Amino acid sequence: MSTASKPDVADVHVYDTTLRDGAQQEGMNLSVADKLAIAPLLDELGVTFIEGGWPGAIPKDTEFFARAEKDLTLANAELAAFGSTRKAGGRAHTDTQVRALLDSAAPTITLVAKSDIRHVERALRTDGDENLAMIADTVAYLTDAGRRVIVDAEHFFDGYRFDPDYALRAVTTAFEAGADVVALCDTNGGMLPDWVFDIVSSVRERTDGRLGIHAHNDSGCAVANSMAAVIAGAHHVQGTVNGYGERTGNADLLAVVANLELKLEIPVLGGAGLAEVTRIAHAVSEITNIAPFARQPYIGASAFAHKAGLHASAIRVDPDLYQHIDPRKVGNDMRMLVSDMAGRASIELKGRELGFDLSGQSDLLGRVTERVKDAEANGYTFDAADASFELLLREEIAGTRPAYFRTESWRAIVEHTQQTGEVNAEATVKLHTGDVRVVSTGEGNGPVNALDAALRQSLVTAYPAIEDFELIDYKVRLLDSSHGTDAVTRVLLEMTDGQDSWSTVGVGPNILEASWEALVDSLVYGLVRHEVVPL
């Protein structure tokens, strides 16, 4: 296993199982509509196969394949239905589960098959020969029906370490019956890269069939295990977008693909490719509704974000010395973070990113750095709130904030009565734009929504630009959760004018106070951005 052993591959399959194995993740619950929205994104990325689910076993997966047949057009990928070998003691052509796979009309069928003799005997409660017959019968029946068959050899690595001969017989039986690929599964996820390399190499010596790898991340090595398998001769990698999956997740297919293409120079994607991978990964997390992991390799929001004061000044000179790849290759960006650890060099760099030349303005830099430190000590964060930082910076440059309005008071009321069963939220805002006093009341689903409505309503006459502003994201974080609802609350808002979007932060002991601060910052920043002059 060395750098010299780069595989000679014309083609490595990229097999995505986000919609099936990824959906096993704790807290994830994909609807048919979700799956129909994710599949085109995977196809756009250019994966080879999209595994859609288990028709017959899970009703919404049956529905997914029925709707996909009518509504889903794939340019790059082939749809795969997941299922199991026939029942022990039965026959493939009379097995209702196998029949449902054929009924799905998916061109590829992926069969999970046991290859660990202990699982055959203890979980399946049959014997080794019958399990091999189940594999042979089911693969032959489905290939005879014109389908491409992939076999997932479940618990293969654990099985191989316990009884290599039986595990190998499961693989060769599948190939002999016509399987196109046998994916070797580290189902329990406990393998290390050396072990995977050694075992895949051994299997490689015993068969010419196309081997695949299906890794889980329980030892923190799923990406490396997938790479090790390819280096040992596997030509098919399975994984999920963002590493979704049960327990610690499946191999993060995006990192595997990026490593294959950018590090080992093996092209594997057929569609838009890596340049779109960050956008696609985030679009998928919008649909799965799993908050993106900022530290995710390649595509995470932090993946190319630099905070270290030590490096900030050098990064100005030579960004390529501080990044393992050019972030544009994966559609991501380098970012400089504002933080009390950073110091003046970072603040200066951040200023430049926002269009302010602060070089040589030592006093100003010092004041801004001080204010950032104070604010962070009180729970603010500017890492994810560029607009709030820019307002702070502008205030220090101009000596004052743009005074679009003065708040007199605000109030929010939320009421519920058992009689009607309804909950009503209402907010009243009193403020002054120039010499005009405005009192507005807004309603909404919740108190923040009602405050937002009342605030916009009271400002839109004076500043019509506000009409186009819309709140698109709202995040709440309790900063000291050891005190339950007594904790300090931090709110991050994202607002858009239809063209661009910007983020602000608010902090307070009260969720509404924090929200109010972030709302006001968002509107003020939007007006500044649109070069609106205060009345």
Added chain:
Amino acid sequence: MSTASKPDVADVHVYDTTLRDGAQQEGMNLSVADKLAIAPLLDELGVTFIEGGWPGAIPKDTEFFARAEKDLTLANAELAAFGSTRKAGGRAHTDTQVRALLDSAAPTITLVAKSDIRHVERALRTDGDENLAMIADTVAYLTDAGRRVIVDAEHFFDGYRFDPDYALRAVTTAFEAGADVVALCDTNGGMLPDWVFDIVSSVRERTDGRLGIHAHNDSGCAVANSMAAVIAGAHHVQGTVNGYGERTGNADLLAVVANLELKLEIPVLGGAGLAEVTRIAHAVSEITNIAPFARQPYIGASAFAHKAGLHASAIRVDPDLYQHIDPRKVGNDMRMLVSDMAGRASIELKGRELGFDLSGQSDLLGRVTERVKDAEANGYTFDAADASFELLLREEIAGTRPAYFRTESWRAIVEHTQQTGEVNAEATVKLHTGDVRVVSTGEGNGPVNALDAALRQSLVTAYPAIEDFELIDYKVRLLDSSHGTDAVTRVLLEMTDGQDSWSTVGVGPNILEASWEALVDSLVYGLVRHEVVPL
């Protein structure tokens, strides 16, 4: 690189840099008190070194070392101060930054040194020989002063791939000057395990000194890269708790240590060890206030959580067939998740976990499974809300919920006036306990806090047990953030009675409505748990 090459090591250093390199993570901001709270946890775990920060360069790190000298007693670990080699063209004993390292009184000093000639020339703006002199002078000066010196060879792997001779000279210069360890750093995090193995093996052939590995996770391989280095002959691994760190983070030291001890059978921890690692990892995330990553290997909340209906029935029989290790070895637990993907076998297993024998009760199982499906379709999740699930289960068993009280109405008001600058939150709850109508008003920092206060106050006379209940965690999630504050809100609450804790879930278009539902469930569950009889 194979399983046969297990290193013959009596001792592998475990070097924790959570407090220094980990703190570079986006959004993390550790106070001196935070660092003083984390260090004893690391010591309890049994790491060999704790790197505390950069005294002299960062004021709060100077304070940390000053306070550590007085207040911090370590049973297992040695404290290390991080700093840099002397300035180019200067002398070690007159360098104020080097002086600050000595002043810290830390027994170990870790010096970052350049080993990539491009960084020497372009970032440091000096030549190769002067950089080597900086390493030699500073190491010699500090070892002469009686300190143990570790050298972090920054950008080593990138440097070695560009100019192996220069990178090696940096390493040998450090050893010749008296360095105890030279840690080879993948500073930009782009390495793959094969590359690390090959390069460490080459360095190993050229020196007898103790080599270390410092990996970042930019290619998703930090844990595997650390393992590869140890297998190639490194005897010192650096990393951070929970993989904290800049960009994609440092190597997750906990996964590395667990892999070394449980997979390669190399004992490395000196303290409480792996059996406490889950607790310690979560305690650290309480202090850093970075939400734990559920899928984190070994210690994540999901790391041993099973959802798959396919496996649920088999797991009942043979849990060891479905886990890469016994979760108790790392102080974690196996959990069964309730989900519409799971089906009856999982619900039955979950029931058993909660103390209900549902075997053979097919109708009941069917009803509970249906309700779980419906609730999840509406945004509920029971994965993290066992108490809400148990109430649902009890309701289906008993045919009714325990009627501790009937709500008539609730109302929350939050007000702010510019005049006083204050924000006040107040809630009024009207309800009936038995025949008694109770009206209570609570105040709080925020509306949820006020509602909680009013609800408790109106119930405590009838149910004194409530006196001991306390809300300890409160999480808010917007389920469809594409509509800003219009989104549906999910609230997860955790409550304790001082002995045990339990979690409930509430969902609604209104944050207060969702919070009210979860609050009511929490109190009702607590009363059920304490076997309080409804009035």
